[in-house]
Amino acid sequence: MHPFSYEKVTNEHEALERARLGKATFVAGGTTLVDLMKLNVEVPTALVDINGLPLNQIEDRSDGSIRIGALVRNGDLAHDSRIQSRYRVLSQAILAGASAQLRNMATTGGNLMQRTRCYYFRDPVYPCNKRQPGAGCAAMDGYNRIHAILGASDTCIATHPSDMAVALVALDASVHIRAANGERVVPIMEFHLLPGDTPDRETVIRPGELITYVTLPSGPFGPRSAYVKLRDRASYEFALASAAVALQLEGTTVRSARVALGGVATKPWRALEAEQVLTGAAANKATFLNAADAALTGAVPRRHNAYKIELAKRAVVRALADALTH
Amino acid sequence: MSITPIDRLEFIRITAAATSVRKDTKSGVSVAPSASVTRALALRVNGEAVRLDVDTRVTLLDALREQLQLFGTKKGCDHGQCGACTVHVNGRRVLSCLTLAVMHDDDDIITVEGLERNGVLHPVQEAFIEHDAFQCGYCTAGQIMSAAALLNEPCGPSDDDVREQMSGNLCRCGAYPNIVAAIQSARGRA
Numbered sequence: 103m104h105p106f107s108y109e110k111v112t113n114e115h116e117a118l119e120r121a122r123l124g125k126a127t128f129v130a131g132g133t134t135l136v137d138l139m140k141l142n143v144e145v146p147t148a149l150v151d152i153n154g155l156p157l158n159q160i161e162d163r164s165d166g167s168i169r170i171g172a173l174v175r176n177g178d179l180a181h182d183s184r185i186q187s188r189y190r191v192l193s194q195a196i197l198a199g200a201s202a203q204l205r206n207m208a209t210t211g212g213n214l215m216q217r218t219r220c221y222y223f224r225d226p227v228y229p230c231n232k233r234q235p236g237a238g239c240a241a242m243d244g245y246n247r248i249h250a251i252l253g254a255s256d257t258c259i260a261t262h263p264s265d266m267a268v269a270l271v272a273l274d275a276s277v278h279i280r281a282a283n284g285e286r287v288v289p290i291m292e293f294h295l296l297p298g299d300t301p302d303r304e305t306v307i308r309p310g311e312l313i314t315y316v317t318l319p320s321g322p323f324g325p326r327s328a329y330v331k332l333r334d335r336a337s338y339e340f341a342l343a344s345a346a347v348a349l350q351l352e353g354t355t356v357r358s359a360r361v362a363l364g365g366v367a368t369k370p371w372r373a374l375e376a377e378q379v380l381t382g383a384a385a386n387k388a389t390f391l392n393a394a395d396a397a398l399t400g401a402v403p404r405r406h407n408a409y410k411i412e413l414a415k416r417a418v419v420r421a422l423a424d425a426l427t428h
Numbered sequence: 429m430s431i432t433p434i435d436r437l438e439f440i441r442i443t444a445a446a447t448s449v450r451k452d453t454k455s456g457v458s459v460a461p462s463a464s465v466t467r468a469l470a471l472r473v474n475g476e477a478v479r480l481d482v483d484t485r486v487t488l489l490d491a492l493r494e495q496l497q498l499f500g501t502k503k504g505c506d507h508g509q510c511g512a513c514t515v516h517v518n519g520r521r522v523l524s525c526l527t528l529a530v531m532h533d534d535d536d537i538i539t540v541e542g543l544e545r546n547g548v549l550h551p552v553q554e555a556f557i558e559h560d561a562f563q564c565g566y567c568t569a570g571q572i573m574s575a576a577a578l579l580n581e582p583c584g585p586s587d588d589d590v591r592e593q594m595s596g597n598l599c600r601c602g603a604y605p606n607i608v609a610a611i612q613s614a615r616g617r618a
């Protein structure tokens with residue numbers, strides 16, 4: 103690991119000021135950053151520890167929304183009774199990820215910023231456009247069983263690994279970002295970027311900007327929602343395919359729906375085509391199968407990951423059935 | 429080389445005599461120098477106040493093992509993938525390999541050496557012995573620290589619930605059946 107300076111900050115202003123002055127990198131739970139520093143994939147020269155910021159509350163807002171501080175630990179968020187009852191899919195998605203120890207460390211902000219688990223990205227001996235723009239992509243014609251079938255580009259086919267973010271897409275969440283010159287609010291759909299020609303840029307966050315909150319709207323989506331995650335083992339493993347869904351029903355008809363996919367796309371993926379199929383249709387297995395087909399129509403498999411198309415469809419159908427009967 | 433006020437402060441704290449300049453591979457510009465930076469920490473480990481000088485790069489795991497000679501906590505993977513390094517920080521189980529020691533100024537750390545009270549083993553330790561919940565023992569400290577924390581966490585009653593909550597602790601010997609039995613007995617559910 104390369105040497106770095108370290109400062110702990112206790113207010114947002116100080117955090118932003120440090121970041122502005124010194125090309126600093128924020129550290130929260132450390133579960134992505136410290137891991138990648140050991141691998142020499144991340145090489146920060148100045149760490150700013152943000153764990154002392156007062157951003158660790160889950161608050162009810164007067165408009166019915168919920169505001170989650172960027173430092174709320176994943177485990178605390180998943181076990182919060184309001185989240186469990188009103189935003190079931192979020193609680194399920196977080197508990198399907200990592201392990202109890204990691205969820206005690208990982209934060210809401212850090213989870214959104216976690217890096218891909220592409221094995222070539224994690225090992226600096228391989229060419230990787232995300233790690234080193236222009237170097238090439240070892241996964242494209244390498245072993246790409248875990249890679250993306252949606253949203254890929256000629257430069258990068260890495261999946262976004264977060265479970266939490268997939269649920270946030272199904273819940274129309276917003277991300278609050280503080281910069282030295284003000285605050286902005288970004289819909290979760292626009293927070294992560296497609297790789298395009300710049301796979302090194304993964305989010306709209308610019309250097310030195312701080313995620314302060316994630317908000318969940320009161321909206322119709324939440325209680326009737328579900329997360330299904332499929333992977334190589336039953337627990338403590340990243341998704342090969344996952345689905346976060348939310349349904350609003352009118353009798354036995356779907357009034358509106360949200361379908362988001364994880365493990366198969368270069369960013370937390372919203373399947374608008376599937377939502378269109380569901381809207382106004384009867385809430386039954388046949389509709390769910392059609393929706394799953396629609397969700398994957400744009401899929402482009404590589405050599406070792408064609409199996410993900412069928413796997414993702416099954417995740418969608420199972421999640422919809424679970425949300426319906428819940 | 430331009431030095432910001434923060435960098436200047438850190439310069440004063442450097443311990444190594446040599447300062448080399450590293451090229452940032454991305455931008456090609458010269459960035460902060462590559463001498464190690466140390467920090468003084470005051471924390472509590474197993475109930476005792478401890479003062480440490482640590483290189484900012486040292487993980488909590490390495491500080492416990494190398495500097496405090498607490499070898500009970502094990503290094504399996506060093507990347508968050510096995511659970512052997514599990515300790516309690518302020519009462520919660522975490523992976524000591526993925527957190528920097530410098531981040532724990534003022535924190536309360538409990539390792540497997542600090543689980544017993546006045547010579548009496550923790551109920552989870554008793555249960556592990558009673559149920560023969562280990563073979564080589566390499567994962568055991570991590571399993572015990574995880575299980576001890578689990579007793580105070582939301583967890584359903586079934587063996588499957590325990591398996592799910594313990595999935596962050598791998599056992600290459602496959603002692604899982606006895607580990608689950610030990611934990612269930614410590615919870616008073618078997």
Ligand SMILES: Cc1cc2nc3c(=O)[nH]c(=O)nc-3n(C[C@H](O)[C@H](O)[C@H](O)COP(=O)(O)OP(=O)(O)OC[C@H]3O[C@@H](n4cnc5c(N)ncnc54)[C@H](O)[C@@H]3O)c2cc1C
Nearest residue numbers: 130131132133134135199200209211212213215265313508
């Ligand atoms: C073995 C293992 C298994 C895992 N399994 C899963 C899984 O199954 N599903 C899953 O979803 N995740 C999984 N994870 C990933 C884990 O969820 C993330 O590592 C974690 O959420 C990152 O949060 P953190 O607070 O630790 O981030 P850190 O490591 O502290 O930071 C990560 C990045 O975010 C930046 N950052 C952090 N907070 C802010 C902020 N407030 N504003 C701006 N930037 C910020 C940091 O600068 C850094 O670049 C796993 C991790 C490990 C090690």
Ligand code: SF4
Nearest residue numbers: 220230231239258259
């Ligand atoms: S898929 Fe993306 S992250 Fe993986 S090697 Fe290619 S460029 Fe790098």
Ligand code: FES
Nearest residue numbers: 504505506511525
């Ligand atoms: S040594 Fe920390 S999880 Fe393996």
Ligand code: FES
Nearest residue numbers: 563565599600601
């Ligand atoms: S007892 Fe050997 S690894 Fe668990």
